[in-house]
Amino acid sequence: SQQGEEDPQALSIQEGENATMNCSYKTSINNLQWYRQNSGRGLVHLILIRSNEREKHSGRLRVTLDTSKKSSSLLITASRAADTASYFCATEAYAGGTSYGKLTFGQGTILTVHP
């Protein structure tokens, strides 16, 4: 089954509002990452949170991680039309110390920010 499932699948908001996306996963992880993909483009790394961290900030982004619930959320504050994109969470499963950097991606949340 798929690691990293996101909710909602699509989110439509007005500029200035906050956007919250959630990600759930199934196995123990080393870290969880969020990526953005603009239409027709490659993925761009946004933020990485390690399994021993609970919250991380980067500019207008805030990520939380709850390993007991195996879930994470990405909050984008004061959204802009330029934030319109697909957002993916990706997990690196814990492999007993040996990591090959294998990421498993969720199916993404499509965020549309209306001007």
Add this chain to the structure above:
Amino acid sequence: DTAVSQTPKYLVTQMGNDKSIKCEQNLGHDTMYWYKQDSKKFLKIMFSYNNKELIINETVPNRFSPKSPDKAHLNLHINSLELGDSAVYFCASNPGGILASTDTQYFGPGTRLTVL
């Protein structure tokens, strides 16, 4: 300068043909990956190489064969193309080695493969 580049950007070909996609990274990273993104945007890892050595090989048909001539390049060759191979293929790189926890992965712009 582009960090991770792929060629070609678009590839349209007939069923049964053999084609290659090339990837190069100028970041000095040790690890490179190939991902496949299907029409539903689901992104799945296919292969990973660390310093020219294959370290991840997911359940991918034998028709797909990666080749890493040096650690800056990871090419993907596909034999006997099928309709279901139509997808966007992304290359990525990562500074981490085999024993290092993964860090940011840097993605190329993608190659949209259409098999007719």
